[in-house]
Amino acid sequence: xxxxxxxxxxxxxxxxxxxxxxxNGVYIGDSADLTLPEERIELKRFDIQDGxxxxxxxxxxxxxxFISARHSPATTLRAKELGVTQVHQGKGLRKVPTLRAISSSxxxxxxxxxxxxxxxxxxxxxxxxxxxxxxxxxVAEVKGIANVQLTRPGGRGAVREFVEALLxxxxxxxxxxxxxxxxxxxxxxxxx
Numbered sequence: 194x195x196x197x198x199x200x201x202x203x204x205x206x207x208x209x210x211x212x213x214x215x216x217n218g219v220y221i222g223d224s225a226d227l228t229l230p231e232e233r234i235e236l237k238r239f240d241i242q243d244g245x246x247x248x249x250x251x252x253x254x255x256x257x258x259f260i261s262a263r264h265s266p267a268t269t270l271r272a273k274e275l276g277v278t279q280v281h282q283g284k285g286l287r288k289v290p291t292l293r294a295i296s297s298s299x300x301x302x303x304x305x306x307x308x309x310x311x312x313x314x315x316x317x318x319x320x321x322x323x324x325x326x327x328x329x330x331x332v333a334e335v336k337g338i339a340n341v342q343l344t345r346p347g348g349r350g351a352v353r354e355f356v357e358a359l360l361x362x363x364x365x366x367x368x369x370x371x372x373x374x375x376x377x378x379x380x381x382x383x384x385x
């Protein structure tokens with residue numbers, strides 16, 4: 194599924210959020226705080242197995258970034274739980290310049306990066322990285338440029354499917370699993 198030569202080059206995996214880390218749904222409601230009647234609450238659903246996949250990427254020494262043109266406190270909280278420090282989000286955010294800034298900051302060139310996205314806003318950045326990854330629910334245009342097309346939809350195990358395939362192609366998955374299992378026998382499991 195993934196060329197081992199390319200897999201071994203990957204030093205950073207960046208993810209769009211909505212439709213890849215989540216199922217593309219957003220729950221929006223009013224604040225229960227009556228002193229802030231205009232305050233809205235936004236909730237998103239994240240997959241726990243995807244979270245462990247991100248933990249495994251980090252254990253393999255691969256940097257992780259979340260990039261979204263939609264700001265969400267839920268995304269910030271999820272990133273913090275998983276130890277992801279490269280979180281870039283907000284209305285008007287452009288993904289190519291954002292990934293370029295991450296590249297410059299971390300010293301990782303685009304040909305050592307993977308990006309998972311599902312919609313039209315992801316095409317420009319996906320066309321510049323070594324591995325362009327599309328979850329099952331991606332639009333046809335994204336699937337058309339993806340090097341890797343997954344069988345699971347975003348927010349429902351797509352991230353985990355990709356992480357396992359990437360780390361297996363690198364020959365690291367089995368050892369990472371063995372270490373994770375051994376570590377969890379002696380200390381609390383990592384937040385996923």
